[in-house]
Amino acid sequence: MTDSKYVLVVEDIHKSFGETEVLRGVSFQVAKGETLVFIGPSGTGKSTLLRCVNQLTVPDRGKVWLNGEEVVHSHGKINLYRQKMGMVFQNFYLFDHLTALGNVEISLLKVKKMNKKEAKEKAMHELERVGMVQKANFYPAELSGGQAQRVSIARALAMDPEVMLFDEPTSALDPELTGEVLDVMKNLAQAGMTMLVVTHEMGFASSVANQILFLEDGIILERGSPEKIFYRPEFERTQRFLSKMT
Numbered sequence: 001m002t003d004s005k006y007v008l009v010v011e012d013i014h015k016s017f018g019e020t021e022v023l024r025g026v027s028f029q030v031a032k033g034e035t036l037v038f039i040g041p042s043g044t045g046k047s048t049l050l051r052c053v054n055q056l057t058v059p060d061r062g063k064v065w066l067n068g069e070e071v072v073h074s075h076g077k078i079n080l081y082r083q084k085m086g087m088v089f090q091n092f093y094l095f096d097h098l099t100a101l102g103n104v105e106i107s108l109l110k111v112k113k114m115n116k117k118e119a120k121e122k123a124m125h126e127l128e129r130v131g132m133v134q135k136a137n138f139y140p141a142e143l144s145g146g147q148a149q150r151v152s153i154a155r156a157l158a159m160d161p162e163v164m165l166f167d168e169p170t171s172a173l174d175p176e177l178t179g180e181v182l183d184v185m186k187n188l189a190q191a192g193m194t195m196l197v198v199t200h201e202m203g204f205a206s207s208v209a210n211q212i213l214f215l216e217d218g219i220i221l222e223r224g225s226p227e228k229i230f231y232r233p234e235f236e237r238t239q240r241f242l243s244k245m246t
């Protein structure tokens with residue numbers, strides 16, 4: 001259960017909203033440096049699952065372990081835990097009144113309590129990783145969607161997360177801008193980042209995922225290598241979903 005080869009262990013997560021049982025027992029493990037890609041129809045609980053993993057939503061049942069340590073809900077601990085989970089959303093949620101640099105710096109100053117010089121150095125380093133150094137002093141309104149999303153990735157990276165969680169990071173982007181974001185994510189995966197990604201980008205899934213998990217109706221219907229899921233899915237339901245994707 002707490003096998004140290006896994007960075008993250010998620011066991012039997014259940015979550016209901018009112019009468020609706022959205023997650024009905026989801027379990028998976030992630031080894032260090034692995035990328036897991038979650039696919040599945042809309043409304044099947046993918047976002048809820050990521051939110052349960054980083055504890056933005058408290059699961060009704062089930063457990064999460066990070067590096068062998070069970071995540072518990074004492075107040076200080078949950079904030080520390082959340083800092084170790086870098087979250088990237090479909091809509092970037094940048095602060096409009098701050099530049100790209102300011103958006104990356106702010107948590108370093110407020111949460112990590114770095115001084116101005118340290119925070120700037122660290123933030124510039126993260127902007128460099130996503131190819132956004134040239135736009136450091138631009139405001140979100142002056143950036144394309146792809147650039148804004150890269151800034152939000154830099155902001156998450158700045159906290160030195162153990163795991164990066166991406167919830168449909170390219171779904172709000174014009175098609176011609178998705179590539180630059182997917183490239184950044186691919187580079188991160190290749191550099192050894194541990195990642196959970198919800199996406200409809202099947203090209204990305206097949207080239208980057210160590211494992212693909214097909215979620216339907218609150219359970220993981222099937223999981224496996226891209227090769228298995230794309231070419232030898234067990235369930236007709238998986239096949240039908242994938243045939244609509246391409």
Ligand code: ADP
Pocket residue numbers: 017020022041042043044045046047048049
């Ligand atoms: P997906 O990301 O796969 O599209 P979601 O996790 O966003 O699915 O949503 C799964 C279901 O849970 C949907 O029916 C959605 O309406 C419902 N849901 C999600 N969050 C809430 C919430 N905070 N309150 C009530 N219902 C919610």
Ligand code: MG
Pocket residue numbers: 046047048167168
């Ligand atoms: Mg979603």
